[in-house]
Amino acid sequence: MSTAPLPFEIDASLHADGGPLGMSAGDFLRDYWQKRPLLIRNAFPGIESPLQPEDLAGLACEEFALARLIRHDRAGDGWQVETGPFDEDLFPGLGDRDWTLLVQDVDKWDADVASLLAHFDFLPRWRIDDIMVSFAATGGSVGAHVDQYDVFLLQGQGQRRWQIDASHAMGRGLPPQDFRDDVELKLLRSFTATHDWVLGPGDMLYLPPMVPHHGVAEDPCLTFSVGMRAPAITELMGDFVDTLAAESDEAQRYHDETLAVPADPNEIDDAAMARVVEALQALRTDDPDRLGDWFGRFITSYRNAHDVMPADSVPARIELEWQLSECGAVLQRNPFSRMAWRRTTEGAQLFVAGTALSVPPADAPLIAGADRFDAPGYAALSPDARDTVNALLELGHYQLLLPDDA
Numbered sequence: 001m002s003t004a005p006l007p008f009e010i011d012a013s014l015h016a017d018g019g020p021l022g023m024s025a026g027d028f029l030r031d032y033w034q035k036r037p038l039l040i041r042n043a044f045p046g047i048e049s050p051l052q053p054e055d056l057a058g059l060a061c062e063e064f065a066l067a068r069l070i071r072h073d074r075a076g077d078g079w080q081v082e083t084g085p086f087d088e089d090l091f092p093g094l095g096d097r098d099w100t101l102l103v104q105d106v107d108k109w110d111a112d113v114a115s116l117l118a119h120f121d122f123l124p125r126w127r128i129d130d131i132m133v134s135f136a137a138t139g140g141s142v143g144a145h146v147d148q149y150d151v152f153l154l155q156g157q158g159q160r161r162w163q164i165d166a167s168h169a170m171g172r173g174l175p176p177q178d179f180r181d182d183v184e185l186k187l188l189r190s191f192t193a194t195h196d197w198v199l200g201p202g203d204m205l206y207l208p209p210m211v212p213h214h215g216v217a218e219d220p221c222l223t224f225s226v227g228m229r230a231p232a233i234t235e236l237m238g239d240f241v242d243t244l245a246a247e248s249d250e251a252q253r254y255h256d257e258t259l260a261v262p263a264d265p266n267e268i269d270d271a272a273m274a275r276v277v278e279a280l281q282a283l284r285t286d287d288p289d290r291l292g293d294w295f296g297r298f299i300t301s302y303r304n305a306h307d308v309m310p311a312d313s314v315p316a317r318i319e320l321e322w323q324l325s326e327c328g329a330v331l332q333r334n335p336f337s338r339m340a341w342r343r344t345t346e347g348a349q350l351f352v353a354g355t356a357l358s359v360p361p362a363d364a365p366l367i368a369g370a371d372r373f374d375a376p377g378y379a380a381l382s383p384d385a386r387d388t389v390n391a392l393l394e395l396g397h398y399q400l401l402l403p404d405d406a
Contacts, residue, residue: 006031008166008195013042020044020204025122034150034208036169039162039197043204044119049156049222050112053135056222057091059103059110060084066104066305070142070185074098079143079183100140100217105305107131108335113224114371120152120226125368126299126340129229136160136217144191144214146177149230151207155199158221162205163193165212170194175212188212231302243294244283254279289344293356300338301354308334308353308396317390320400324375328403331373331389337397339368350388352397359388373398 012022020043021028032038060067067084071094084103107114113131120128129149133156134142144163153162165175178189191212198218199205207213209230215223256275263269285291315323323329333339341350341364348364350357359367363385370377373389381389392398 006036008037008169009039009041009197011041013045020119021122029122032206032208037164037166037195037208037211038206039195039199040204040206042202044154044202047154047156047202049201050116051106051110051133051156051222053157053220053222055110056101056103056106056133056135057086057088059106060086060101061088064306068102069094069099070102070140071099072139072141072143074139079185079187081184094137096137096220098137098139098141100134100136100142102132102134102142104132105130106133108305114335116154116224116226123228124340126338127228127230129227129303130305132225132227134223134225136215136221136223138217138219140217141215143183143185143187144212145185145187146210146212147207147227148209148232149228150209151228152226153199153205153207153215154224154226155201155203156222156224157201159198159200159218160221160223161196161198161216161218163191163196163214164205164207165192166194168211169208177210177212229299229303231299235302236298239298240294241283248282252279252282289346292342292344293349296340296342296349296351297354297356300340300351304336304338304353306336308337310396311394311399314390314393315400320390320393321378323400323402324373324378328375330401331378331393331398332401333371334397334399337392341365341368352392352395355395357388357391359385363388 010022012020015022017024019025020040022040022043028038059065060069061084063085065084067086069082069084069086069090071080071082072078073080107117107130113133116131117125117128136158167173167175175192176188176190180187180189191214193214197205205213254275256272258271260271314320324331337353339350339352341348341359343361346358348359348361350359350364350367360382363382366377366381367385367389373381378386378389389398393400
């Protein structure tokens, strides 16, 4: 019995599920996640962009912004890349063609943009990196390229033509991955599209890692890119080894109490290499709590664009709880304070921007899952968990906001 091949394009409005994937999350993860691209028409039907182009330009002028401006000279196929922050006088002179403004971490600065992340809760939150927003004038592009992580490309305004090379998912082998050496960007030297689509507002394109793609604005448009955190194995190894080295006892050294007279004193023989392997066993661990402690710290600090600084001052505990319960204040999490948690043999650990804290297992998901605490949410925590939240407040991971501020 033959099975029809999975489609590369679906219309979410035709599926009873009603979600942005056009299918159940389980089906998407099984059939598409890190396996094959998917264009989802009407993933967000009737979308109203949470951000306007002028808002993005204003953000790109701020000192803290991670912004790039990419201009394309069509005549010579030249590319110019500038990094922000930019002067606001720049934008009126850019013209109406062939440039793109990209700003990363927009979800950290704009609550309406951040609200899009709720639609991606079928993924581990610690896997999601940021929402990058791009505005492209007509013809604007960043060239044909690949990303080393999964990305969802949601069209917010205007229309963008996306071409992709899905050769690998179609069983035709890996497409060329060589890069041009005449431009600052990592652009593909060769690109041949297998699919060519024009996306309008509400359409979304999912791309697994290393799928070549090329997007060009058909008219002035905004695109929201939900990107994943995918550390390279070398990054994982390097950080883990550094952690083990910092924790190691220098008294533990290479030793050879079983040394025999060597046949050749200049040879590194098999017995020596066996002892080296034994010495390097310190790099391995069968302790899941030790490994989990390292990974939780690593992944909640990985690719953080800003360090969270301790608060200059915080109210006394009794005053804080009075403001929450009587004044309607809230504790708002710092948007750069990434959180995750894991169960341990002794309870649970909460990881916050590279810091690990022990918390009761019932409280860990409440803290990690809440962007803010109002009085009822705070009261639902155990006394130990409230201690944790207060400690995080002192470290700058929360800000106390009164009703007029919130």
